Amino acid sequence: MTVDHKQGAVCIFGTGDFGRSLGLRLLQAGYEVVFGSRNPKNSALVPQGSKVMTHTEAARTAQVIFIAVQRDHYEFLTSLTPALEGKVLVDISNNLKRGQFPQSNAEYLSSLVPGASVVKGFNTVSAWALQSGALDASRQVLLCGDDPQAKQAVVNIAHSLGLTTQDRGSLRAAGEVEDIP
Numbered sequence: 001m002t003v004d005h006k007q008g009a010v011c012i013f014g015t016g017d018f019g020r021s022l023g024l025r026l027l028q029a030g031y032e033v034v035f036g037s038r039n040p041k042n043s044a045l046v047p048q049g050s051k052v053m054t055h056t057e058a059a060r061t062a063q064v065i066f067i068a069v070q071r072d073h074y075e076f077l078t079s080l081t082p083a084l085e086g087k088v089l090v091d092i093s094n095n096l097k098r099g100q101f102p103q104s105n106a107e108y109l110s111s112l113v114p115g116a117s118v119v120k121g122f123n124t125v126s127a128w129a130l131q132s133g134a135l136d137a138s139r140q141v142l143l144c145g146d147d148p149q150a151k152q153a154v155v156n157i158a159h160s161l162g163l164t165t166q167d168r169g170s171l172r173a174a175g176e177v178e179d180i181p
């Protein structure tokens with residue numbers, strides 16, 4: 001596959017189901033895709049045309065970083081705070097049940113990496129829908145965040161993937177968005 005990158009780089013932490021599906025979709029839309037992974041040398045399943053690096057190296061390549069990792073593992077991000085300073089972190093996570101944690105995942109992420117701008121979104125879009133292109137049922141991305149510029153950067157990405165967006169307010173509303181799926 002020849003990849004023609006026209007849209008700049010987007011970083012994705014995590015090479016699991018959601019990360020790979022989002023990566024493929026971003027590549028198809030003309031983005032350069034750089035994964036941050038615990039095992040950059042052992043990530044054969046990432047979409048062709050993307051790159052895989054350590055989290056720190058990957059973070060340097062892009063302004064927007066999708067955190068495609070379960071909330072339970074977010075603590076590794078605290079050791080990356082210098083590399084994440086000033087970055088836009090997109091919290092795409094869902095929980096297994098409502099009210100599982102006292103604090104929303106996105107607010108928790110923001111507390112772990114206070115130098116970054118966290119935007120909640122994409123959690124209502126499934127990996128399968130992203131990969132198959134069957135986005136009729138879940139093409140709407142609900143977004144929350146406290147930094148308008150960061151939110152706009154994520155809106156731009158969502159629109160270029162053919163998704164629609166709805167602004168749900170500040171990061172304090174993230175818990176409601178996490179409860180939807």
Ligand SMILES: NC(=O)c1ccc[n+]([C@@H]2O[C@H](COP(=O)([O-])OP(=O)(O)OC[C@H]3O[C@@H](n4cnc5c(N)ncnc54)[C@H](OP(=O)(O)O)[C@@H]3O)[C@@H](O)[C@H]2O)c1
Pocket residue numbers: 013014015016017018019036037038039043067068069070071073076092093094095122123124125126127128
């Ligand atoms: N799957 C969906 O349809 C879907 C839809 C909406 C939202 N989400 C959300 O997307 C996130 C990822 O879900 P997923 O389905 O992609 O999960 P997954 O397939 O289990 O992948 C998660 C990835 O996280 C990384 N990871 C695992 N343990 C880690 C640790 N201790 N420290 C750092 N990184 C670790 C791994 O990537 P590396 O091995 O490369 O480090 C792993 O592949 C979750 O928060 C989920 O709620 C998923």
